[in-house]
Amino acid sequence: MAIFTSLPRTLTVLSALTMISACASSNTSEFNAPVGSFLDQGSFGNATMNNTLAQTGQIDLAVSLTERFAREVPNTVNFAFNSSTLDAASMSALDMQANWIRQFPEIRFRVYGHTDLVGSNAYNKTLGLKRAQAVVAYLSTRGISRSRLEAVVSYGKTQPLVYTQGPEVRNRRTVTEVSGFVESHPMVLNGEYASVIFREYITSGAPASTLSGTSGETTGG
Numbered sequence: 001m002a003i004f005t006s007l008p009r010t011l012t013v014l015s016a017l018t019m020i021s022a023c024a025s026s027n028t029s030e031f032n033a034p035v036g037s038f039l040d041q042g043s044f045g046n047a048t049m050n051n052t053l054a055q056t057g058q059i060d061l062a063v064s065l066t067e068r069f070a071r072e073v074p075n076t077v078n079f080a081f082n083s084s085t086l087d088a089a090s091m092s093a094l095d096m097q098a099n100w101i102r103q104f105p106e107i108r109f110r111v112y113g114h115t116d117l118v119g120s121n122a123y124n125k126t127l128g129l130k131r132a133q134a135v136v137a138y139l140s141t142r143g144i145s146r147s148r149l150e151a152v153v154s155y156g157k158t159q160p161l162v163y164t165q166g167p168e169v170r171n172r173r174t175v176t177e178v179s180g181f182v183e184s185h186p187m188v189l190n191g192e193y194a195s196v197i198f199r200e201y202i203t204s205g206a207p208a209s210t211l212s213g214t215s216g217e218t219t220g221g
Contacts, residue, residue: 065107066178073100077135079172081118082220084130086138094135097176098142105148110179111135113154116171117164118221121156127220128154135174150179157221172221 069075075097077090086094101109113128113135132152140146160171 062178062180065104069097069100069176069178073097075176076173078169079131079174081116081167081169081172082127083172084127084134086134091138094138095142098139098144101139101144101148102142106182107178108148108150108180108182109176110150111139111152112175112177113152113156114159114171114173114175115157116166116168116221117157117160118167119157121158123220124156125154128156131172131174135176148182167221 113132
């Protein structure tokens with residue numbers, strides 16, 4: 001019974017605090033406002049909360065890092081029709097991938113190969129694998145250990161982005177994703193988190209460079 005009687009009082013206090021915050025926001029600017037005059041809206045504690053959740057296993061770190069990887073660098077490269085050859089745009093994207101990957105030696109990656117819908121299933125399965133292998137080979141020349149490129153997988157023409165029977169460059173792609181961790185206990189955000197962030201900060205200033213691509217072969221999507 002005490003729980004229910006205290007609930008309205010709690011809601012009243014929260015409402016009052018919200019009104020005070022709104023008045024402060026409307027009557028004074030952030031620049032001129034005294035410290036502490038604005039109520040925290042929740043963002044202040046997010047970093048600590050996320051670290052705690054990660055260390056207690058409540059967040060799938062591989063998923064979180066995959067999402068971050070895709071936000072910060074192009075995780076997809078595209079290919080010419082019936083080709084596994086990396087062009088200049090693909091190599092530029094892979095250079096950015098390699099720069100990101102080098103900052104996190106704790107992480108493993110997997111490369112998925114895809115094709116468009118032109119050609120047979122068997123042929124496109126092979127072609128998709130060649131595309132994934134071309135990406136792995138290139139990343140290895142950029143200083144990424146093959147032991148961290150855990151596997152190359154071909155989906156062939158089974159997962160098109162654009163469903164069309166004709167040639168479609170958006171379907172002719174590879175996708176690089178985080179697949180796991182080098183150590184058996186995947187706790188990147190632990191006591192070594194500061195050193196990881198420092199390493200990321202230092203290596204992020206490394207200048208990009210260019211290198212010739214790899215070649216593929218003929219007939220397929």
